[in-house]
Structures are given as C-alpha cells and as structure tokens.
Amino acid sequence: MKVLKFGGTSVGSAESIKYVIDILQSQDKQVVVVFSALSGVTNMLVECMNHAASKNLQYKSIVEEIENRHFSIANQLINPQKVSGTLARIKQSINQLQETLEGISYIGEITPRTSDLILGYGEFISIQLLNAILSERLKEVTLVDARELIFTKPINGSENLAITETEQAIRHKLSVISGTVITSGFIATSIKGYPSTLGRGGSDHTASIIASAINAEMLEIWTDVSGIFTSDPSLTENAYPIPELSYAEALELSHFGAKVIYSPTIQPVMEKNIPVLVKNTFAADDEGTMIVEKPLVNGNVVKAISSINNICLVSLTGSGMVGVVGIASRLFRVLAKENINVILITQASSEQSICIAIDEKQGEKACEGLNAEFEFEIQLGRVKSVRVEEGFSIVAMVGEKMRHAVGVSGQAFSALGRNGINIHAIAQGSSELNVSVVVNRENCQKAVNAIHQEFFHSVNRVINLFVVGTGNVGSAFINQIMSQLGLFTSEYNIDFRIIGIANSRKMLLKPNGIKGSDWKERLMASKQSMIPDYFINEMFALNLPNSIFVDNTASEEISGLYHTILSKSISIVTCNKIAASSSYENYSGLKRIAQEKRVFFKFESNVGAGLPIIQTINNLVKTGDQIRQIEAVVSGSLNFIFNGFCDGMKFSDAVLKAKDLGYTEPNPLIDLQGIDVSRKLLILVREAGIKLEASEIAFNSYLPHALPSSYSSELFPEQMKGYDEYFEGVRERIVASDQKLRVVAQFDNGKASIALKEVDSNHPFHSLEGSDNVVSIHSKRYSSRPLVIQGAGAGADVTASGIFSDILSIINN
Template structure:
C-alpha cells in the first residue's frame, strides 16, 4: 500500500484537483490519499477567527468568501446530478463555522482549542469535496475521519501524537475495509476527550507519514508544486537543482532549517519504518522528484542543500559571573522552556563568558522577560548583563551527510560569505557534522544563499554583477565588447557577466534581481530611465546586495571617484578608468588600497596608464615575484605621441591637435594632455605602484606650451596655439636638425619623477613609436640593462574599453 499526500497548491482549485485525480487513477497499488485544505483557506480561517475575537464583523465577509470558494469548486468538479448532497454538506459546515465565530465575536476570546476547531474546517471541507468528486468519477473509496484515528495530547496548535493508540486505530480501520482506496483530511486529529487538535502548520505531511508508518506502506509520496527538494530555494536561486536522492537525516536538517517542501516532523515516522519517501510535482507527475531513504546518494556533491530560516532573534547572556560556575546553561534553557520558546541554534564562547541562542523573533520578548527574571539576582549584583536581543536576523545552513568526510567545508563557506560582505553573527555545527549553520543579517540572506550555491553547486559558471557609470564613447565600446563576448565567457571561462546597472550624466538604469539589462537595446532603455543621481545610484548598488558586484567608472568625474570608498567598504569591487582616485593625494590613494585589502574587494585601474596595455599588471607581477623597480621611462600620452608624429611644420600645430581630439585621443580639455598633467598623473600612479610615496607636487614638469595657452576656455586655447605657431615650428626644427624626433617622456628613478619634451635619437626605443602608441620601459634588478618593454596602442575607445574589460575579468578570477 502507498500513501499519497497532496498539498494546498495541488488542491487549490477544481483544475488542480482534476490533476490530482489523474495521479490517483494512474496508481495500481492500494492507496491512502491525504489532502490539505484548498489553497489559501487555512490563512483565511485564521483571519476570520482573529477578526471575530476583535469583535470585527468583517469576519462574516471572510466566511462568505470562503463559502463561495468551496461552493464554486464543488460546482466546477461535480456533474449536476451529484452536486446537491455536496453543496448541502458545505452549507452545513459553514453554518457550524458561523456559529463558532459568532460565539468568539461575543466572548472576544479565541482560545487555542477553539482556533484548532475553526481551522480544522479547511481539511474537512476539501477532503469531502474531493471524496464526492472521486465517487462521481466511479472511484470507490472510504473517507476516513483523521480526528477519530490520530489521537494526541491537548497541546492545541501543535499536538503530540500518541503513536501506540494511533497506529492500532489506523491499522484496524484500513485492514477491516474491503476497499483499496482511502481518503483522509490532513492536519487534524483529536485528544482523549474528542476535542479537535491540529498537528502544526504543514501538518498534512505529518498526517501522511503517520498513516504510512501505521500501515507499513511501501512508500510515501508528498505531492507539491515543485519537482522534489531543491539544493536551494528556487525563488532565490535561479540555478537551483533537484536533489535526486537524500537521506532521512539530511531531509530533517534541511526541513528544520527552512526548506518548505516537507514539514519537519514528517520524517520521523517513516524513518523508523524505513519507508522510502518521494517528493514529487503534481504539475509534472512524470518527473522523478526526490526520494528520501536511509542513505544519501547525491552523486559527486559534498553538500546536499542550502537552507535558511528568517525572522530569527539572537539572545545573548553574558557576564563574568558565568565563568567556572556550573548550571547557568541549565537555568537558561529551563527559563526558555517554561515559556515554550523553541531554541533553533546554540553557541557558547570557549571562555564561558557568554552563551547565545537563536529563537523565533516572535518569542524574543517573552524569552527576555523569563531569562531576566530567572537571573534577577546575578543581574542586580552586576555578575550578568540583562539578556541582549538582536533582531532582523536569519540562519543559513549547509547540509550534507558527506561533510564529515571532507575537510575545508567551513572554510569555503565562510570565505565565500566574507568575499561578499556577509557578516556572521554566530556559528554552530552539529556533532554529526551534517550541517554548518550561521546567523546573518536578514538583509543578506538571499545573497548568502546565492553565494553558497555558486560556491558549492554551480561548477558550470560564476556570476558577476556589473554596474557601469559612464556610457559615452569608451562605455559604449565596453558594452559592445561585453555583448559580443557573453557566450564566449560562459563557454570558455564559466563566467556569466550580468550588466545590472548603467548610468550616464543624465540617466540611470537598473533591472530587478535575477534579470540583466538587454545589451541590444540598452541605449533606448537608458533614455527612458530615471534621472541620474550619483548617491542614489550608489545606494541602489549597495541595497541590491548582489554577489560578486563590480562598480565600473568610465568617467573623468571627481564626484564618481569620491564614492569608491563607500563601495569598497560594502565589498563591491571597483574598476576605474577614471584616473582621479589613483592620482589623488597619496593618503587617499593609500586609503582606497587599504579598504580593498581590508574588505577583500578589488580596486583595479589598469587603464589609468596605457589604456588597454598591461602596464600596471606587469609592474604588479614584477613586485609580487620579488623584483625591485629601479627606473621607469615611458611615453605615456597617446595624444602627444600622435601630435608629434603628425606635426612636421607643414600644417599648423593647432590643426594637428584638433585632429587628435576629433579622433578621440585627447581628454575633453586637451590642455590636460598637452600641458603634461595627464602624463604626470600616469607616472605618479606607476611610481606609487612601484612602492613610492609620491605626490603631484613632487613631479617636475618641463612645459613646452607657452603659459598663455593655459588662459581662458578650450577655444581660447586653440586660438592662442595658432598665434604661437612659430614656437612649435622652432621646437620641431631644433629636433629635426639633430636627426631626432620629439617625444613627451616621463621618467621615474631614485624616488624622483619628471615629465617633459625630449629629443629622441634614432637608436632609442622611443624613436620608432608611431601613431597613438605608448611604451613603458621597466629597469629592475632582473632587467638592469635591457629593460622589460610594454608597447602598443595607448589611446582610443576600443583599446581602453578592452582594458576595462580585462579588469572586470580579473575581478571574476578572485
């Protein structure tokens, strides 16, 4: 004989009940079918009782809504010739329910006993409607009144089953019948006085397990709206997988820590009888689902699943008076037990100075009153602190039988959480080593589940959530490159790069969690988005609290650079094309590097020097491998290299500069390039990355522009350059007379840095440097005579975007 249980979603309406009947008909073995109330009915019954207790006549509207729901369901299921008796039964039950609620209304009291009576109508009604439907379809069966078979104590709301009596009653009733099919309401039972009791929310699962154990069923099937137990909550983790096979112990751990597919007490009766238990999907009956047996068989997985409980409060009892004194824990738990406060997690410091327990938030205040009363003398004497309560917490748990055979699981768990700024308030591990639990902020629980699922299950890919500020020339090229490479990254690097936010100077665009911006239409979507507000953008990045978040700055805006510290403190890595932060005061630069290290985030700015060239990366690799940089010589301005490669006196200098700006090589204000400020920033960044504490004022700038060119606007600059053509022609002629080229060279050596225009002879590495190319020469202990050379295009939207792209990939590889 098999036992099948169908939950509220499976019997939510007439259409679903027809699917249930198809599943029942398909089974050849004798069956006991247990059903829940129609979907949503239990909550409405509780609402009706609560309103009645408050003397609120709105309870009548709720009862009317419920009556209509049940009548409509019966009419939709039953042929007209079978409706009369069923509709009459529904009316009778609601008349009785109305009388009970009316009494509650006048008494203004809804006792636990009465509440159990009220909510029992949900399962009674659904089972009798389904029974009438089965008879109309020719399915002969016995309807069993669970209240007469399952006997409990009088702990209303969560009654304890008397298994000795219950097993005998069920076994006798089933074996005495000539039928092969039975139908019973779940959730409800009765005490020794015949009063209706209930088995706790989710108790229909428990009812089915009780029946299965009593008749030594060949299997128990829990039919719900998901295909088995999942490795994590599929509403939070899009890539959650079905657990094909798990053990009774693992299933109990997962259900205890919040997995809602199966009610925790369900496992105990079937485990004692070693009855295989299936969790299957009513709406996909041919899919295998999950089987729960004596041993797990989750192939290749150390962790079976990840679960969580919300609405947790952490209670902390602390004080020096606890150290070395026996009995404190006993008194603490007795105080909690006296108020029926269920303890979910326990942790105690090795110094015995404190003990923490996690409880449901709803129990926190009565727990504090009970504990403070119990320890009133110690608190008055100052040997103990009053009980401390922290709320807005959740518990996240890793569960798996195989954990005890593998080292490093806790390390992987806490490392993954730490990298994503999930702070852990308390930790506990069961003696069976079957679970590791951590108390965290409720704000972090969704991210934590995703982080751990990625760390332990998603070997297929890692997800990166990218927020981009700056969608101009370089930003557009970056988004094009990301779009082009999305599939490649997924196939070859197991990396999913999701663009979750984009902003320019006018607008900012976000998508909801679980989605990403469509890179085919991002420009159109951005134009329709809300007005850009930098602080709001940053707050949204932080509030979204997504795993592996990256903030990408493709601006030259000092205000954007000023928010890096706030992001790094929230473990949001920063990729900066913007040079302002890395070239600000050494104190600010050093602070950002320290924050990145402290919070285990990355602060990357490869494109600050050499656009897409691996200049900073190469320098860092040299230092990390133990080399020491003695000297750096470089041509670091693609703009200036372009200008002096194209200026030969045959056309005005100002015209060549305008061409460089038109082709996208210059800063918005070309004076930053031609005045050497941009090159000064770059050599300073390199010197700092080489270990030097250096400021802009420490760098010597040998200007080649006349001072008058720096006055006024950008157009004034171009006008003045035109007037100074003779000066620029003289510079060119002087170099040409020596058979040299003009190059704007940056140098760092012995703690000193300088920039300026130089005559470059033909035997120099700088001589054959064309177009917009940059070149950097590193002279180190390992490269003392022949330098390590990095050379290539040092300006342009495409190569700069590719450098930013490379930094984003570096974040993913941490």
C-alpha cells in the same frame, strides 16, 4: 500500497485539481491519499478568528469568500445533476463555522481548543468537495474521516501525537478497505474527545504517520515545486532540484527553514525506512527528490542551503559562568517552561557566554524568564543582564559529505567575507551534517546566493555590474561584455549581468539585468535623471552578491564616491585616473579600505589602456624587487599627435584628429597640459611602492604660450591653430636630424619629471607608432637591461579591454 499527499496549491483551483485527477488515474496500485485545505484557506481562517475575537464583523465576508471558492470548484468539476448534494454539505459546514465564529465574537477570546476547531474546517470542507469530484472519476473511492485515524494527547499544555492509539486506528480502519482511500491531513481528535490538529506541516505529518502505520512502500509528497532544491528558488534564481537526500539531510533542511517538507514528516518514515518522493503536481514527469537512508547519488559536498528569517539572538554572558555546573541546564529549563524552541546554540570555549537563536516573537519572553532565573547572579555581578538582539537570519549549509570534507566552513566564510557579510554567530552539529551562520536579515538573500555560487559549480556564478559612463570607452566596454555573454556562460559558468547603467544625464537600473544591443536607447528613454548618490544607494539597496562598480568617466564627483562604495564591500574597476592620482592620503586610504573589506580597487587601464603595466609593477614589488628608474611614454594621445606631426600633419590637425578618434580625454586640454601624463607617472611611482604627490612632479611645458584656461568645443579648433607656426619651426629642426618628438615621463633617483624630448633614431622610443605607449623599468633585478612593456596605449576598445581584464582578475581571485 503507497501514500500520496497533495498540498494546498495542488487543490487550490479547478485547474489544479485536474492535475491531481490525472496523477491518481495513473496509479496501478492501491493508494491512500491525504489532502490539505485549499491554498490560502487556513490563513483566511486565522484572519476570521482574529477579527471575531476583536468583534470585527469582517470575518463574515472572509467566510463568504471561503464558501464561494469551494462552490466555484464544485460547479466546475461535479456533474450538474449531482452537485446540489455536495453544495448542501459544504453549506452545512460553513454554517457551523459561522456559528463558532459568532461565539468567539460574543466572548472576545480564542482558546487553543477553539482555534483547533476553527482551523480544521479548511481540511474538513475540502475533503467533502474532493470526495465528490474523485468519486465521479475513479473506480472506487472511500472517504475516511481523519478524526477517526489520528489521535493526540495533551502534554504540558499542548497536543502531541498519541502514537499507539493512532497506529491501531489506522490499521483497523484501512485494513478492510479496497480501492482508493482519501482522508484529510492536519486534523485530529484528542484522546480526551475534543477536536485537535497536528500543527504546522500537519498534512505532511498525517501522510507520514499513515505510511508508517501501514508499512507503505513509499510516501509521495505532491507540491508545486519539482522536489527539494539546492536553495529556495524564490531567493536563488539558479537553484535546481536535488535527485536524492538522506533522511538526516532532509531533517536538517526542514529544521533550518526548508518549506517543502517539515521535520515531523521525516521521523515516522525514517524509522520504517520508507522512501519519500517529493514531486510536482503540475510537472508530474519531473523526477523530483527521493529521500532515503543512503542515497545512491552523493552529489556535492554541500547538498543544499536553507535559511530562516526573523531570528533574534539571546546572550547570557559573565565571568561568573566559568566552571559553574548547571548554567546551561538552568537556561534550557527556563526556555522549556516558556515553550520556546531553540533553533541554534553556540557557547564560547571559555564558558563565559552562551548564545541562542530563537524566533523574534519569543525574544522578550525569553529575556524576562532568564533574567528572573539568574537574578541573584546578576545582582552580584557574576552574570550580566540577558541581552536580546533582533534583525537576524540563519543560513545553513547541509550535506552528509561535509563530515569528510576539509575547508567547507572556510570556503563559505570566505565567500561571505568577499561580499561584506558579517557573521554574528556560528554553529556546527556534532554530526557535521550542517554548518549554520547568523547574519543580518537584510543580508540573508545575498548570503544564500554567495554560498550557493561558491559550492554549486554547475550553477553559473553571477557577476553584477553597475556601469557609470557611456562615452567611447563606456560604450565599448558594455558592447564587449554583451558580445561575450554566451562564451562566459557556456565555457566558464560565469553570468555577467549589467544591473545599472548611467551617464551624465540618465540612469537605468534593472535588478534582473539590462540585456540587448538597444541598451543605449533604453537608457536615454529612462525617466530617471542621473543623480550619483541615488545611483549608488540603489546599488546598495539591491545588495547583490559579487557586485562590481565600473567607472568609465573622468568625473571627480564619481571618484569621490569610491570610499563609500568600497566600504559597502563592492569592488571598483575604473579607467578614471582622478582617485589614484589624488592626494597620497586618499589613494592609500582607498587601497586600505579595499583590503579591510576584502574587495578590489582595480585601475590597470589608468596607464597604458589594456597593457599589463600596473600588474607587472605590482608583481615586481610583491616578489621583492626594487624599482629604481621608470622612463615612459604613457600618453597615447600625445604620442599620436606628435607622430602625426612628425609625419607631416599640422600640429592643430593632429590634435583634432586625436580628439575625433577618442584618444584624448573628453577635455583634450588635460592631455595637452600634461595633466594626464602627470597622473599616469604618479600612479606608476606609487604602485612601485614610493610615496609621491602630484606637486613633486616637475613639468617642462613644450608649448610657446599658455593653453586656454577652459575648454570650449567651438573655440578649440581655432585656438589650436595658434601653435602651428611655432611647431613648423620645430619640424624643420627635427627632420634635418631624423629625430622624433616624445613626451617622456621619468622617475629617477627619487625625482619625477615630464618633458618633450627629441629622440634620435637609435633611441628605443624613436620607433613608437600611432598611439603606442612604452614603459621602460630599471630595477634591482633588471639593472643592465630594462624590462620594457610596449603596445597600443589609447583608444576606446583597448581601454575597455583593460577594464574587462580587471574584472576577470577579480573573478579569478
């Protein structure tokens, strides 16, 4: 014989009940079926009680709604010629409910017994409805009143299961019945004779008690999800069902908030070694989750992650606790007296503090009770007044294999640290089945997802990108990301999601990601104007794990937000050179905050676009090399301009072509004034471990007269023609001697400079083509022959690939 339990969502509507009928009609053995109240009805009954106790007549309309829901299902599923009898029985129960609520309204008080009586109506009415429906569709259906099966007894003011009386009643009643037996969950009778209930999760508990009493071959829990998942699917998008769990694992998960199954459900079947199968009423063919003593499928080290919200921490601290026997005993005695459930406890090894995690609603009561208990010690200064801190959640990792695995806690803590999530308390059971951490409530979902992605490698790791700047480089970057989505998902289990896109005018934010090649049109159609502070505050509010801010602009305003972004534990990847070439204090401060927050500040594309120049210098320095000299052509735009000039183009034409191809900054004066080269040299020197300010770089102007003070796209072409005559004279000289013009950035003997040089045919810089960059590094190790890095150093695609590479570097680290 099997026991099946159907929850509220399984019987919440006529359509849902049809699924239940199909499941019951497919059974080939005798079954006992336990039903809950219709979904939402128990909460409606709680509302009714509260309204009635406060003399608010609104309870009458809620009762009418309960009646209408049951009547509607009856009219849809019961033979019209027989439905009147069912409606009459439901109406009789509704009238009794109404009378009880009126009594509460008169006295303005709810007693525990009255509460149990009211709450039991949900199951009592639903079972009458379901009995009528199933009797028309199954061969033999027998309704057994759960109040004649399940008994409780009062202990310390609350009703607890009367095991002996209950088991005797179940065996006596059910042993003489054939066919399908149906009964209600949750409701019971006190051995004192009054109505009672089994409390939260009571319907599951009822089914488990019956399964244990009759030694059922299996208990099936039918709900609205396909088993117990690796995490709550409402919190974790890529959570998936677990094939098998042990009883111990299921107990731990239920204790730490898993709602599919409740703690009391496990104990009765575990004692009899009865398997529990959790299935989906609406997807009966799904395998579900089997709970047994020893699972055949071991699965991951961490089987699942669960969480509880609305937690407060209660701390008892003081040097007077050290070595004193009985402190913990007194603390727990107070909590037991106040009927306060302790979810988590941790104690300092020095014995100077005990911290417990409890429901926030019980925090004040716990504080008052403990302060009264330790009043004498508090007055003497041996113990401090009890402190209550609210606004927390518990995140628990559960798995039997954790007891044999090394580094599980460290791996989880590292994942939380990378995402800027502070841990306020830690606990691990002696069984090593779980590791629990307390985090701020607003970080609960982020913590669950961070840990889930860390341990479940079959799950795609989601990387959330917030992209500012959609010019040539920004557009190329977004297109590169979108073109590679399939590859990274299928080959590397990485799911890139562009959550936010912004340019100087518009911003677009989508928590589930912006997809499709029409992203630019959707951005420009957005009604939200770009306000940088608003954009990053929305990014902070989303609080997504593995977030990366990507700056594809040349904006000083955006770079000014870096410190705030890094302080929120969000990594930054940027081709914007302003921050890394700002004051040394700001540059080093950004690197310091990134290190403190365990995130990344990456700017490889600041120099050489996609060339691995900064990375190479970093590796040299980290391995103990000392860089003595840097000589470089690091402006792809200027190199393109002077290559074009040397090949016969007018200087002005070469400048305009470089701008049109996207090789220059949006303001090309930055390139022509040497500002861009200066920034790049400054960054290289600093990354070599040398403190340098921009003012210390000597710039030898290569132009015959000053450039315009500001950029105007209309005036710029004509302004450039003013330099053509001068450079034609230069051309005659260098052509005659087979030389090329190169803007060379140099650091040597502690001095930095930038100058336009005429290099002859045997110089390594002579052969540079197009927008190529080259960096020549002399160091302690590379003293006789330099380390040379050369390649394309400008252009939207290569710069975008450098940004993409920085993101991949963050993921790999």
